[in-house]
Amino acid sequence: MQRKGAQREGILQQLADMGGASTAAVAQVAKQTGVPEADVWGAGLFYGLLRRDPQNTLVCNGLSCRIQGAEQLRHQLTEQGVATQSVACLGLCDVAPAAVGPALLPLPACDQPAHVLPNNPDLPINLGGERDRSYRGLGAALKLGADAVIAELQAAGLQGRGGAGFPAHLKWRSVRNQTDPTRYVVCNADEGEPGTFKDREVIRRQPDKLLEGLAIAAHVVQATEIYIYLRGEFERERRILQSAIDDACHGPLAGLQFHIVRGQGAYVCGEETALLESLEGRRGMPRLKPPFPTERGFRNKPTLIHNVETLACVPDIALRGGVRFASLGRREPGAKLYCISGHVQRPGVYELPLGVSLDELVACAGGYVGTPQAFSPGGASSGFLPMSERSRPLDFASLGQVGAMLGSAGAVVLNDTADLVLAVHWQLSFFEHESCGQCAPCRLGSRWVRQALDRYLASGDPGELSDVLDVAWEMNEGSICGLGQVASLPLTSAMQHFPEQFGRRPVTQEHHHG
């Protein structure tokens, strides 16, 4: 008997194959699958890639791209007769300003390899090294056995690298201990946090380590089916990953079924339960927790979900032990992939001890460009910090102490040529655009806060911002998921750390109309 809902799981890809959620495509998919037409329509219209014109070149308007001239790039392309549309973030912050063509491959101008550290076999992921197809970590894990692998993870102190920093071993143990015999392993490769492109680089350079980590996870939690939810714009990465799977599926990965599912352009699907909804062919609206995915996740079964980087650390932990991995960090355990972009010499992904400072990170990236005035330590949702925090360890606890967060470790530096208030405005617009719309604090709050900033930019009157802190408080307290909880942080953190920039403001022509 066919499992209930099985037909629904494919609808988003079917719509994508038909060029998007047009009325004709929706009707046909509904007919083919038996999923109610309104549901197909509602799900399809949720996703940016299903609403785009498939002929368009997508130009990124994320913060890193904006400060490097995204507007001019779009203007140039338009002059060359290229049809363009502006999109929220493409995960190409290191080659800003970024754009991808209709086939979702980067334009040649922004298609250079990312800067990484040179080969260093001591590093767990070692982006600069030869591609490691040895699967030695998997061999070691099988020899250790499931409980010992979990013990190594615990010794490693591995925290989720997607942003939440939840201890990995707790999730593994929870899934392993469920009574339901059907379990799934899901990889969150929907990297979308502006300023973040580390998972992309792992897939480009060391895809086998990710697959190896997934295989170890599957063996430990006794799953045979693995789903990789990959950001839709990562078309090249999808091909790399598929070919890595094909290479190993009769060898080290035998007995496991890998499925790559393409995301369709919704930042919120990086939230694990929204991701599960999307995997099941629905609107990417986060679920209420509890139950947590470890108890009831994909198809309502126990599910282990991890970020790409977290999984890519696992082979090294299995091979060389948790204690060694832990010793790579400073105040918190392990090495960490840091992304750095914005006003620095060599934007890239650098694998460094967890807890380096911004200055150390930027030193790897060849230094600052100009005079830095502010930085975002961990992606758009981590807010802005002043340069007085440049020596603060970039780790989970230390950034939490100043109301910021490590998040996905996508640091962005702004120098004094950038208008911080406008930068805040871009970040707020991003969250407003990406809010799923399910819960009122986020849906209404993100728009209210952005419009308050609009009014401030139009009038120059700081009084327009007087209720911002109340609304931000409610967004944090009342929202279902992390997106809404932090969506006003770019503004509140900037107001806290840069009060002088939020005084009476000269009204520019550009914003006079609001």
Next chain:
Amino acid sequence: MAETLTIHIDGRTLVAQSGETVLQVAKRNHIAIPTLCHDERLDAAGCCRACLVEIDGQRRLQPACNWPVSKELRVQTSSPRVQRHRATLLGLYVADHRLDSDGLPVHTTQGNDLRSLAQGIEFKRLLSIDSPRHPRGVDANPYIAYDPDLCILCARCTRYCDEVEAVSAISLAWRGAETSIATAGDRGLLDTSCELCGGCVDVCPTGAMHAKQAPRFEKPEAVQKVRTTCNFCGVGCQLDLNVQEGKIIQVTAPPPGETVNDGNLCVKGRFAYGFVHHDDRLRTPKIRGADGELHDATWDEALHYAAKGLLGVRDRHGPHALGFVSSSRCTNEENYLVQKLARAVFQTNNVHQCAAT
């Protein structure tokens, strides 16, 4: 097997059954927790956030509608934190709603739960939000309309359409502040799977989904509700005639849990009341006279006339020349009487029921 346990809400020790939610226990004990997206017939969505409470051991506020009770659970429903949350959340809702001259969410004939909440809480006043929902096209159906400006996206209508009616004619569509209630391709309801049951109207807490035939903004005190039995079929659904100055202005379902239909109605019961006040409605029996015209008669006269005609056919052509077809509007008992009439009185088995095709 449900287990009996105790929980503590606002310091009161209360008995609960495992499997219940905090909201259910609170309700039973008359502890007021506001809700907007809740409906007992639907799975908890927890999306309106009105029912968030403080739960001991939880860092975040949690929705009472979805939080399962557990032994010695401690809940605060009106701590300063919960009150600040409610006041600000309501402020956001109000800033996104159509308001009356007092700055309160407008009253609608169906009521408006947001207005009732706003009248009971000192909420945070915020400048209004410019947040037009994605527009909906022309919809020629005669019964149901959607006013996006009053919609709070609680999704009761879409969830009801899916979970209770299993019709799924409407869905949440678009995203973020643009999110709206849509049909596939924004078509009119007549061109969808919609059965026009109007359940979406009944579950709407703010009057965004409304009945086209009904006046929109009547005051509740001007409307009297008369409970009656639907006469369109034998199920016996209860309905509330909403009467104003002797006229039915709309029909609503009694609240879920009170009557056999559990808050549900079909298109006929809810919308087909136009005949009640129609000029062409028959108000007395009529008998066609020798002049070929229909003339008013009493029930006795009419029944005697019909009986005479039936007996005449039987006497002239035998009982099998007669056949009896009862209406689908009849109850079981009435159908029984019809077959008894056919078999016992007229001695024929020619009996049928129009719904038994």
